[in-house]
């Protein structure tokens with residue numbers, strides 16, 4: 256029982272034509288459900304295992320999922336297509352991840368060998384997510400405080416990719432930067448807070464888990480660097496003011512239970528709360544601004560999506576491409592290719608180099624102290640897979656190539672200048688209103 260690729264394409268095209276509500280009854284009245292299922296990756300053997308009723312449920316959800324999954328647009332395939340899109344687009348959405356800060360020495364999470372998760376594994380922590388788990392933090396914040404120094408930003412710098420996002424803003428093209436990063440370097444790069452959604456919060460501020468007192472993030476940086484738990488100064492002051500110093504039977508040990516004011520069984524001494532950077536831990540809600548801005552503004556108006564330096568594994572950010580209108584072009588820029596989301600073009604390499612090359616091709620000047628003079632990169636086709644996206648490897652800096660390119664541009668400019676002079680001097684026939692033909 257098999258459909259050929261042409262039949263599959265026809266069935267899928269019909270789904271996009273009429274939508275799942277009409278498609279399901281129409282198809283099921285015309286065709287064996289097991290056969291329809293094969294067009295959406297459903298194994299016919301599931302019916303024998305789970306029964307026909309259950310198989311129909313699987314089929315409907317596979318169809319709906321397929322309908323909402325973003326499909327590649329056939330008209331965008333090359334790096335020059337992307338450069339052209341940059342020039343033409345007016346409302347660009349940029350979705351960023353840890354990869355845009357690795358060139359500054361801040362490790363990402365999931366890169367093999369260099370990522371923070373590998374470092375944790377090497378330190379014997381086999382569930383790296385637990386370091387950022389809110390329940391775990393409330394139980395024992397020392398785990399986080401012992402390790403977080405490894406991803407603490409140097410707030411005085413930003414990368415060329417941050418500068419690229421700023422350039423988009425300066426050109427009036429940046430609609431919104433959805434950053435999953437917590438390093439707050441977008442602020443340093445001058446991204447307008449009204450155009451920035453810090454999906455997972457940031458190190459910019461920190462709050463007490465008990466009294467909610469908020470301070471600048473930098474106030475707890477020394478504790479993170481010293482690998483010591485930061486205790487709320489407001490709670491501490493309030494406790495000191497409320498109670499006369501008590502005679503302790505034994506040395507007071509901080510009790511990390513944040514829910515109760517008086518929870519030490521041993522000495523009954525109330526304790527101050529623990530400071531937590533305002534980054535979103537696993538188990539915490541994303542800010543409302545994320546959902547509001549996405550649904551109310553961006554889904555209606557973006558005309559280009561650039562996803563840079565993220566493995567796109569963390570929901571709900573990972574779902575944005577499937578949520579946005581499917582006609583909006585999507586470009587992926589990262590070191591590794593991506594399989595679970597359909598992009599139109601994937602540009603693979605160091606993102607700082609990729610964005611520099613895109614700017615060059617768009618005729619824009621991306622300036623940053625980390626981009627050396629005469630910089631240039633080689634772009635090679637990586638892979639062409641019909642219907643799955645076009646991938647280009649951007650890398651292998653070639654200074655000579657860049658110098659040659661620059662010389663060519665200079666030659667061209669000189670020629671244009673000469674031509675212009677001729678026009679001014681009236682030497683070119685059509686400059687005097689004569690027809691060239």
Ligand code: CNA
Pocket residue numbers: 351352353354355356357358361362363364365366370371406435436437438439455564565566567568569588589590591604605606607
């Ligand atoms: P991730 O899952 O670690 O993925 C990073 C991606 O970037 C990978 O696909 C890498 O191949 C790619 N990458 C790394 N360096 C470069 C580079 N120089 N050029 C191009 N691509 C590169 O991280 P995500 O951002 O996808 O995951 C989201 C997590 C990571 C969020 O919750 C963040 O808070 C968290 N995080 C943030 C930071 C930061 O703020 N700088 C650092 C580490 C982790």
